[in-house]
Amino acid sequence: MNFLITLMKAIIPQRYHPICGETYIRISSFLLSVLLIGNRFICPCCGWHFRKFLRYGLHPRKNAMCPKCGSLERHRLLWLYLKNKTNLFASNLKVLHIAPEPIFQRTFKSMSNLEYISADLNSRYAMVNMDLTNISFDECLFDVILCSHVLEHVEDDRKAVKEIFRVLKPGGWAILQVPVFSELEKTVEDTAIKTPEERELAYGLKEHVRKYGIDYKDTLENAGFNVNVDQYVKSLSREIVSVFCLNRDENIYFCTKPLKSK
Numbered sequence: 001m002n003f004l005i006t007l008m009k010a011i012i013p014q015r016y017h018p019i020c021g022e023t024y025i026r027i028s029s030f031l032l033s034v035l036l037i038g039n040r041f042i043c044p045c046c047g048w049h050f051r052k053f054l055r056y057g058l059h060p061r062k063n064a065m066c067p068k069c070g071s072l073e074r075h076r077l078l079w080l081y082l083k084n085k086t087n088l089f090a091s092n093l094k095v096l097h098i099a100p101e102p103i104f105q106r107t108f109k110s111m112s113n114l115e116y117i118s119a120d121l122n123s124r125y126a127m128v129n130m131d132l133t134n135i136s137f138d139e140c141l142f143d144v145i146l147c148s149h150v151l152e153h154v155e156d157d158r159k160a161v162k163e164i165f166r167v168l169k170p171g172g173w174a175i176l177q178v179p180v181f182s183e184l185e186k187t188v189e190d191t192a193i194k195t196p197e198e199r200e201l202a203y204g205l206k207e208h209v210r211k212y213g214i215d216y217k218d219t220l221e222n223a224g225f226n227v228n229v230d231q232y233v234k235s236l237s238r239e240i241v242s243v244f245c246l247n248r249d250e251n252i253y254f255c256t257k258p259l260k261s262k
């Protein structure tokens, strides 16, 4: 397989490599999905049914990733929440989606009720490239902002949250997910920790710059948000949690911007 990929790279001009890479991923994920079709699990994001999901993670978790769309437990929970607990699929909304997950972006782009913009620091998949700590949009512009598993990568997360608050309309809502370690009262963060190896040791991943505790809610409230730490997954039946293969400990950080500033 590696030989074939090397050969294709040698034959095909470099400017077409990204397109070929995406095509290869789509074909291989489709074939894998067909092989894994079954009745035990359902991915709510793509609607496919499987006998198992794929293993995924630094310490691989069984039945974590959808072979068709790549959704993980957190994506499937967020999808169900958006579908069942928000007006995202029903109202006309201007949406800013930060660091867009491909499966979500494809769907949101196609929804006629959404005026949709995706943004990332430096990604060809996002519609706009921008720094989250210096958002390139006017204040009070968006009805909805989605930002999942991004802030743990941002050095100045407080400034990023303030920027998100700034560009959200009063009365608008944002879902701002991060990995929260419920056993930690306080977020672990040390500016003396610099190298990827030190970060992995302290925070679990080389790319993370802190490990959030339950005081994450304070960070959001200090920016001005009203925060509902929604234990939505606890309201779902054991069968639903099992069939969608969700994480029973993940909460949804549903933030609203007050109509009048505090």
Ligand SMILES: [Zn+2]
Pocket (backbone or CB within 6 Å): 043, 044, 045, 046, 047, 048, 066, 067, 068, 069, 070, 071
């Ligand atoms: Zn899927």
